[in-house]
Amino acid sequence: MSIVIIKPGLFSTIQDEGRKGFQHLGINPNGAMDIRAMQMANTLVLNDVSEAVLEFYFPAPVLQFTQPAFIALGGADFSAETNGTDIPINQPVFIPANTIIQFTSKKWGQVGYLSVQGGFDLSEWLNSYSTNVKAAAGGFEGNILKAGDTIDLRFNASNKTTNKEYSTMPWKASSKEFYHSNPLQFIPGNEFAKLTETSQTLLLSAEFSILRQSDRMGYRLNGPALELSEKKEIISTAVTKGTIQLLPNGQCIVLMADHQTTGGYPRIGHIISADLPTLAQKGINDSIYFTTTTIEQAEKLFIGQEQHLHLLTNACKLQLDAYHRH
């Protein structure tokens, strides 16, 4: 009554919306890199948007379901298939017992999600299922998934549906609302004004690319070296997901889900929440451009995404009701 990890993939973990309320103890929030993809995968199978999901990169894991399940894939498209049949993303599917799912090629994006109706039967650590690898806590045994790991499911889909074979549900969602192309929008950070005029112009016009040393902690960027007009030491303060820090060598790092809670590097900007899914789906060598925005605009875009998610949740409920009546 579970998912068995046949092959673990590059970096597969259990994540939810992140661990809230413990950053004052240095316990970072973790959580899904692409929150919107995670929420959407949950909505499609009528889970609460904050239910824990499986997050994975490419090469992605090979998974075997020992029981029937109602699942959805979201975020990156890694060409999922079972027995030669393609499994669509952003569309819920019913899978019978002993289905093996594998991902054959990278079509779009960097980080994928798999939701299961009813969620995984795991215990929370500090009110969250997100994996904190550093603390070896949360998620599945506090670690990235390994071959042979068996994650129990809370819910057996065979009771709920008459289907015995693989089938796609007759509704799907569009994820367009959550992604766009360049430039990424940021709110100027407290040290933005301390950049030289030339560096400010460069930050808003130059091409940056994502370096190989990027991970869930942060995306390291390669671009023109930026300079501060005064070299004043900064006292450590809290940082957050999306914070663009200027490293001593003039290069930037954008903090992501596994960021430390505090930092002492200049904060030249903060990528707005609405643009973090777009950044999370960018990979090594992808190019990035930046532009500034206002807090009002950032909030407006965020609320727009919330409303889209809300509409989607309602639509999925109606679709499922209609499907059962059919």
Place this chain on the structure above:
Amino acid sequence: MNVSNLNIYPLGDQALTLQLSDQIDASVNQQVMHIFHHLQNHPIKAVTDIIPAYSSITIVYDLAQIGLQHRFSSSFEWIKATIIQHIESINASKLIGRHIKIPACYDVSLGLDLIELAQHNQLSVEEVIHKHTSQTYQVYMIGFLPGFPYMAAVDPSIQMNRRAVPRQIVPKGSVGIAGAQTGIYPLDSPGGWQIIGQIPLNLFDISKENPCLLSPGDRVEFYTVSLEEFWEIRKAITA
């Protein structure tokens, strides 16, 4: 509390930082702790995290939970106004924070940089230990690792900058010095602080409801234990 000197700025679109000063100062940090304790005891809608640091405090909020605030141009302005109101009501006269005594073993087998730090400061190892245990340190903030306390101020005569090349692994429990700061590593971790001893207690324990031994604002005193006592305590904890 007077808020006229506060610099309040957005830390992205779901957090804001209140900066009280741009210096490391015990009385400023006490003000930070008063704000921290007040906001913890008077929850504000949508606030998820309150993160005190040396001379600033950051409030993280969930934009989805705030909703429209008609009198304000943005959620940021609403939360900013709400927090200022709270801070104005704070009476920051009394000293806050727990006083905690922590056993530490300063044997050179655990204090990996103890001899070097003593030589650097032209003191004996015994003098360094005496000076480190004679001070009460304030936990200015917790960061870097789960439960890692940034404490100050170390006696100027035993200060030393971080190691030029950080260690790949600093053992958990190690007590370090970095300039005027002293800290304790909660986990085995890479690190550059000068290691002078080790505590037998678990600073961070995921099996506990409150996994961290120390909180921001605590005042910490170290007392020496022998190598034998160190291992006895550690065995008793892990048993």
